[in-house]
Amino acid sequence: MLTLYGVYRSRASRPLWLLHETGTPFAHVPVIQAYRLPDAQAADAPVNTASPDFTAVNPQAQIPAMQDGDLILTESLAITLYIARRHGGDLGPRSDGETALMEQWALFAATAIEGPALEMFYPLAAGQPLTPEQQASVDVSAEKLRRPLARLNAHLATHPFVLGERFTAGDIVVAECVRYAQGNTALMAEFPAVDAWLKTCQSRPAFKAMWAGRMAEPA
Structure with missing residues (x-):
């Protein structure tokens, strides 16, 4: 097992x-x-x-x-x-082409999105007013994210999911990277297709089960 x-x-x-x-x-x-x-x-x-x-x-x-x-x-x-x-x-992937696309989107999310998204996640997750230094850092991270989020937004504007017509593991790995930026609502509003897609992914029962497990653990 x-x-x-x-x-x-x-x-x-x-x-x-x-x-x-x-x-x-x-x-x-x-x-x-x-x-x-x-x-x-x-x-x-x-x-x-x-x-x-x-x-x-x-x-x-x-x-x-x-x-x-x-x-x-x-x-x-x-x-x-x-x-x-x-x-x-x-x-999972149904062909070599889908395998390559799934790997591409996963690596794209990990290399272009996850780093700056995490940089802004921690100050925003504290739930306290940001200091000027923190706000400046969040603004820099948001600027780093605009180019990759624009690419993802353009794709999702014409495809419901990252591989096309069906939800796959590719959506999971990309969504879990984008989630770190979700607390920046102003940034997410700039990319409505990404925002709508992320909410669709997070409405799935399996995500809710995972999230319930997360919330049951000590912060």
Whole structure:
């Protein structure tokens, strides 16, 4: 049976969302980030990224990780796309061309969107008025995002999903990167096709199940 390591409040959200979509049986080991614990080495500490049992799986001490038989993967995009190919059904690629497109959109989101989106996520997620320095940082991140979001918006203006007519794992990995920018409502309003698509993705029961798991964990 496939085993997934990582809590919902991490990039494990990507494969966990897909696993909820597919109904694939899996074992979930909720490894928490060591930096979130007062003492990750304490005798009563939960299994975490510094635990020897986990570093035996991923010596880089990061989540998520996945084990399926003898195969171990330690990058969230690779894990999600592997699950899509092996267990995804219609959520996975149907051809070599779809595989290439899914990989392209996943890498596009990870390289062009995720970094600046995360830069703005943290100050906005605090829910406090931004300092002038924070606002300046958010503005810089928003400017970095306008070009890739414009490209995504143009695509989604004529296609309901990233691969075309059906929702796939490609939407999951792109949506989970774009989500980090979702708190910047003014920025999202500039790209209405992206905003509408993201809300459609997040209305799916599997996303809601993943999100409920995330909300049940300590912040």
